[in-house]
Amino acid sequence: FSTSVPAATTPSASPATSYGDTREEFRKKFKNAIKINATKEMEKLLRNNLDETAIWVIELAHSQVIRPSDETADLFVQIEKTWQSAKRTEFPAEMRRFYEGLKGDEFKLYANLTRTYDKLVADYFAELNAEGGPKPTAMIDFADRFDSLCNDFEGLRCDFYASQCAAYAGVSWDKDRAKDLQDLKRACASYGRMIETRERMGLKDSILIQGKPRYQELMKLGYGPDGSGPADGEGEGEDEGSSGGGEAPAAAAAVEIPLEFELLESMEQFERPNYFVDEHYSIWHTLFLREVGSFTEGIHRLAPLIKRSGLPITARREGSAKFFVDMDGDEKMGEGDVEIPVKGKLEPVHFQFPVEGKTHHFAFFVQTGQEKDKYQGLDTNLQPSDRQVALYSSPAGSMVGTVGGETLRIIDEDLDGVYGGKIQSYGHVGLTEGHYQPEFDSMVVGNSKRAIPWSRYVKIDKQWYDLQSILDGTSLAAAPVTVATGELQLKFKGPKPNFVIVQGTDSMSEAFFDLAESSKVEVPTGTYKLLVGMIAQGKKQQVQKILMIPGSEEMSWTVGEGESVKVELGGPFKFDFG
Known part of the structure; x- marks a missing residue:
């Protein structure tokens, strides 16, 4: 997985870390949502920019201790409330308590350690991007240095940076970067430290999501302590808890799937x-x-x-x-x-x-x-x-690539160079104020001529899989999952939609399904909300189309195991493309 989250000593100086909005766009949208008390929009922005929000939390929590202000305090309170309602963890509060607990010489030690971290991360990425790729000997050296720095941060009770260092150490000891010098036992131990620390502070971000399947795989291969596998219940694909949102499916060990680039034959090759x-x-x-x-x-x-x-x-x-x-x-x-x-x-x-x-x-x-x-x-x-x-x-x-014996094609629909990236929303021309159009990648399973939205959970043949894009979609982690399912049945009054996409909630928030794909669509149990749809009439240059996005009141449908739930949308209405 990718450790591409080098939070700097002053996090505002670090690169953006999510594939949602840019840092400036995200913060501007979030502050605007605060002004009008748009809590649902704030939660949506936070979910779509989780890594970036974590950086903001670190920045504000640190700033409030060294340069306190009412403005910073009020903003932090809003982010903390939104995080609690959207993610149900105490990460902002944990970071606030850490910085408030620093005393005397600990501030100087923190500054020295974070400067060391920033320099080490910069050197690390310079090696990664060196001509010919990183040298395995250099990766092992970096792993040792990150591991040592992890211990230093742990001594300061700084969970965030300790977890960052553990992630860097793990991926540097692992086979992709260390090659023949790999030390999978130490990689597994570092991944375990990263996971334990991130879960303790309530930061279930992309590093945790990408690293956990690899940790589970190494544990099952016997690279845990004394050659052990996972303890009962440990590393079973858990995610954040939910309230009516469905349980995260129990996953087996993930397998890394190599992916090869293919240029689409034409714009019309697939219905997308x-x-x-x-x-x-x-x-x-x-x-x-x-x-x-x-x-x-x-x-x-x-x-x-x-x-x-x-x-x-x-x-x-x-x-x-x-x-x-x-x-x-x-x-x-x-x-x-x-x-x-x-x-x-x-x-x-x-x-x-x-x-x-x-x-x-x-x-x-x-x-x-x-x-x-x-x-x-x-x-x-x-x-x-x-x-x-x-x-x-x-x-x-x-x-x-190939998953479960079937070809899987991932299409970069939003032109960000990431295959299987995060959903992003934009205020395109023509949308009313306060409304945004979501964009997302798609995938084609087997010989289908119709693409479906990129989704963490997908059924391939008769087996459900947990899919996770690795290193921006240069490869794929796929784990068979056991999942309880029901059905969503679209009942649309009016012209037939080209697509109607719903999104899961809580632990299934990375699951997306197209209800226009067939009369009944099998989905994991949980609660789903309308994301976006389209109705089009005509062909080629004569095509006329309408975008469907949710109104001010969020629509949702809850599916239990074995249940078939009707999703009633549509008219009475008519269109006049005058």
């Missing part, structure tokens, strides 16, 4: 739960460039991955109709750079780059606009000019 996948290119993701010689670092939503790679990757306009991805930062098209073809029709763009020792693939279809076209029903000129150009883009990248 994506509002933007049709010929209305004017609302696609857009790569903006200005005059010849201009460039942008914002290649769609790839910025976080590019930042972690340390590479100077940009998109550049070299000529009136010449565009390319500058992979080496030399500002000119050359060997290793990738052309962005503009030929009046949809063309694929694919490039790859290393992040933390793993090769990441990114791909999209691209085209330019036409002189006479429509946008939001109005006649407009979308053709490139010498002053500016919009390169309209549609997702084209997928990672493919």
